[in-house]
Amino acid sequence: VKSRRATSFDIAELAGVSQSTVSRALRNSLLVSEDTRRKVRAAAQQLNYKVDVNARNLRAQRTNTLALLLCADNEASESQINPFFLSMLGSITKASAHHGYDLLVSFQHFSNDWRADYEDSKRADGLIFLGYGDYTGYISKIARLAEQGAHFITWGPVLKGQPGHFLGSDNRAGARGAVEHLISLGRTRIAFLGTKSDAFPEFKERHLGYCEALQAAGLLLDPALQVDAFTSQEHGARAARQLLARNRPFDALFAASDLIAMGALRALQEAAIEIPQDIAVVGFDDIEEASRSMPALTTVRQDTKLAGEQLVVRLLALIRGEGFEASLIPTQLKIRKSCGACG
Amino acid sequence: VKSRRATSFDIAELAGVSQSTVSRALRNSLLVSEDTRRKVRAAAQQLNYKVDVNARNLRAQRTNTLALLLCADNEASESQINPFFLSMLGSITKASAHHGYDLLVSFQHFSNDWRADYEDSKRADGLIFLGYGDYTGYISKIARLAEQGAHFITWGPVLKGQPGHFLGSDNRAGARGAVEHLISLGRTRIAFLGTKSDAFPEFKERHLGYCEALQAAGLLLDPALQVDAFTSQEHGARAARQLLARNRPFDALFAASDLIAMGALRALQEAAIEIPQDIAVVGFDDIEEASRSMPALTTVRQDTKLAGEQLVVRLLALIRGEGFEASLIPTQLKIRKSCGACG
DNA sequence: TTGTATGCGTTATCAT
DNA sequence: ATGATAACGCATACAA
Numbered sequence: 001v002k003s004r005r006a007t008s009f010d011i012a013e014l015a016g017v018s019q020s021t022v023s024r025a026l027r028n029s030l031l032v033s034e035d036t037r038r039k040v041r042a043a044a045q046q047l048n049y050k051v052d053v054n055a056r057n058l059r060a061q062r063t064n065t066l067a068l069l070l071c072a073d074n075e076a077s078e079s080q081i082n083p084f085f086l087s088m089l090g091s092i093t094k095a096s097a098h099h100g101y102d103l104l105v106s107f108q109h110f111s112n113d114w115r116a117d118y119e120d121s122k123r124a125d126g127l128i129f130l131g132y133g134d135y136t137g138y139i140s141k142i143a144r145l146a147e148q149g150a151h152f153i154t155w156g157p158v159l160k161g162q163p164g165h166f167l168g169s170d171n172r173a174g175a176r177g178a179v180e181h182l183i184s185l186g187r188t189r190i191a192f193l194g195t196k197s198d199a200f201p202e203f204k205e206r207h208l209g210y211c212e213a214l215q216a217a218g219l220l221l222d223p224a225l226q227v228d229a230f231t232s233q234e235h236g237a238r239a240a241r242q243l244l245a246r247n248r249p250f251d252a253l254f255a256a257s258d259l260i261a262m263g264a265l266r267a268l269q270e271a272a273i274e275i276p277q278d279i280a281v282v283g284f285d286d287i288e289e290a291s292r293s294m295p296a297l298t299t300v301r302q303d304t305k306l307a308g309e310q311l312v313v314r315l316l317a318l319i320r321g322e323g324f325e326a327s328l329i330p331t332q333l334k335i336r337k338s339c340g341a342c343g
Numbered sequence: 344v345k346s347r348r349a350t351s352f353d354i355a356e357l358a359g360v361s362q363s364t365v366s367r368a369l370r371n372s373l374l375v376s377e378d379t380r381r382k383v384r385a386a387a388q389q390l391n392y393k394v395d396v397n398a399r400n401l402r403a404q405r406t407n408t409l410a411l412l413l414c415a416d417n418e419a420s421e422s423q424i425n426p427f428f429l430s431m432l433g434s435i436t437k438a439s440a441h442h443g444y445d446l447l448v449s450f451q452h453f454s455n456d457w458r459a460d461y462e463d464s465k466r467a468d469g470l471i472f473l474g475y476g477d478y479t480g481y482i483s484k485i486a487r488l489a490e491q492g493a494h495f496i497t498w499g500p501v502l503k504g505q506p507g508h509f510l511g512s513d514n515r516a517g518a519r520g521a522v523e524h525l526i527s528l529g530r531t532r533i534a535f536l537g538t539k540s541d542a543f544p545e546f547k548e549r550h551l552g553y554c555e556a557l558q559a560a561g562l563l564l565d566p567a568l569q570v571d572a573f574t575s576q577e578h579g580a581r582a583a584r585q586l587l588a589r590n591r592p593f594d595a596l597f598a599a600s601d602l603i604a605m606g607a608l609r610a611l612q613e614a615a616i617e618i619p620q621d622i623a624v625v626g627f628d629d630i631e632e633a634s635r636s637m638p639a640l641t642t643v644r645q646d647t648k649l650a651g652e653q654l655v656v657r658l659l660a661l662i663r664g665e666g667f668e669a670s671l672i673p674t675q676l677k678i679r680k681s682c683g684a685c686g
Numbered sequence: 687t688t689g690t691a692t693g694c695g696t697t698a699t700c701a702t
Numbered sequence: 703a704t705g706a707t708a709a710c711g712c713a714t715a716c717a718a
Contacts, residue, residue: 005463007695018705023697033703050463054406055695057397058710065447072437080631086429093450094415102466104408105448107436120348120393122711123445233635262635269637288423292576292605294612294637350711361689366713376687398711401694465695690717695710702705 072107091308127152157201174331175209187252194256236263276340296336349390415450434651500544517674518552530595537599579606619683638680
């Protein structure tokens with residue numbers, strides 16, 4: 001049977017000092033002598049003492065905890081979460097721990113009940129939103145949170161006049177670079193797979209980058225070469241089939257995400273099309289799987305490690321009451337076999 | 344600027360009742376009249392009141408929070424987490440929320456500092472351990488936790504005489520079924536890719552199931568057809584190459600995990616071997632990617648949804664002081680193209 | 687059914 | 703440098 005937990009009073013008794021001194025000593029206060037600090041530490045260790053975080057949080061009015069709210073119901077894949085966000089989850093978890101914060105993780109079923117009251121209830125000092133690609137319903141809720149003075153940051157598109165604070169990759173530049181690369185390889189009829197609606201600003205930015213690259217090269221922007229698709233293999237495959245059905249010639253394909261690209265890859269291969277000989281394919285994200293597809297997928301890498309770290313660092317700054325300057329995280333083109341540049 | 348948070352005292356004043364009544368009403372106590380309950384609720388809503396969980400937890404001595412401790416340093420992939428565990432993470436998160444519990448997620452760097460004091464510090468009521476495939480170092484720490492009367496459950500092998508409580512798939516039966524299926528397809532020289540050391544009991548169980556199936560069919564158990572591998576594509580590919588280098592004929596391959604299988608798939612294909620014509624391949628786990636590999640991977644599906652739910656349910660039972668009866672979660676053979684049974 | 691009083695284990699503000 | 707004391711906001715035992 002487990003004995004009663006030790007409290008700071010127990011430590012105080014054992015170490016022969018007052019309870020307040022114990023508290024100070026354990027928090028490394030400078031107002032305590034090296035000698036007593038040692039005594040207190042020894043006593044704490046002996047009694048296997050651990051600070052009760054609830055008492056601490058209640059008294060100190062902060063939790064040393066962040067909450068990660070992951071959107072669970074994409075339009076796309078019902079069951080499975082986008083691997084890119086899982087990668088982000090990993091890096092956020094690590095960054096959070098690195099800064100001495102615990103992390104609460106919650107999948108939000110957006111439609112029904114949107115629980116963003118982690119801060120109100122003093123469960124967390126701040127919130128990170130992830131995976132809210134569908135902007136329309138989200139932004140109004142965000143606005144309300146921002147009004148209330150909540151501390152939160154959202155991974156997503158960095159646009160002018162948004163409520164709240166956003167951090168995201170430089171989607172437009174990344175897309176532009178990818179398409180420029182395709183053009184430099186001699187491809188001229190480049191299709192875009194992904195929705196370009198206002199509801200999905202990240203995809204829209206990628207589409208803009210695509211358009212910019214084409215225009216800069218003096219190439220025709222053929223609307224028939226764009227097909228809507230959400231982030232999933234199924235949507236990607238379906239979109240590729242639609243594209244083929246249009247009987248419009250194209251020699252390259254830029255997908256708004258790796259999942260779309262990989263679905264397309266498969267659909268094209270099923271139609272006996274050779275990648276990259278017949279059609280070059282480029283994706284976006286650089287999920288693990290991208291490097292393992294056949295052929296390996298050229299893609300625009302989002303730096304999830306830096307992104308997670310930055311999300312945490314900047315959220316902590318917000319919590320401290322510091323300002324926020326918008327910025328974009330650079331992407332990097334990962335050239336693999338699917339675009340025909342190598343291999 | 345945000346005004347002071349409302350407390351239960353503020354509600355009490357507004358509703359014209361005592362603070363304790365407010366507390367009771369909000370907790371849906373039966374000892375409060377429908378009338379006052381309404382009044383209290385209205386007042387709470389008006390003031391946008393949210394219970395301070397730290398105060399509640401401190402007073403009630405429980406946190407309504409579980410902690411998920413994910414092993415971050417597999418022998419295998421440094422950077423990336425096994426997709427299977429990510430899937431588990433998803434289902435645990437959902438199950439936890441479903442039961443009204445928050446979930447703290449932490450990646451444990453096993454080697455250095457092992458922070459399992461979430462319960463001591465009253466951050467969580469119970470712990471879930473995930474991804475501790477390497478048993479040797481882990482089990483002693485587990486034993487210490489169990490001695491202390493901590494509430495925790497581990498996803499892993501269910502063996503006799505273990506300290507603590509374990510829940511896991513029926514690895515042996517799953518493996519046996521998979522190999523029986525290969526045998527039923529006429530394969531007789533079946534290789535096993537995966538370490539069978541005591542340090543990795545889940546893999547060992549899968550290897551045992553493999554052996555059982557071979558023996559039951561009266562087939563030779565050739566040690567030269569087993570190659571060690573941890574769960575990663577790289578290890579899988581390497582192991583497959585090693586196997587080929589042995590110049591020992593084989594017509595099928597059972598991998599201890601999907602990642603191993605997919606790595607092997609690739610290595611075999613690079614050696615111009617046709618799957619499944621030349622060699623049938625079966626994996627274990629049924630990660631998302633398995634259904635999308637070329638060819639689609641036949642595998643032993645672990646029911647992550649049920650597993651996550653069960654982990655949470657049984658941990659909650661442990662927390663309530665109820666007993667724990669060991670049991671195994673059944674697996675299911677998913678037949679796809681890589682074993683040659685269809686397509 | 688409701689109200690009163692107390693304490694959960696800290697940290698912070700006074701003193702000394 | 704240390705000790706006494708007072709909150710933090712809630713839930714519970716007890717009284718009414």
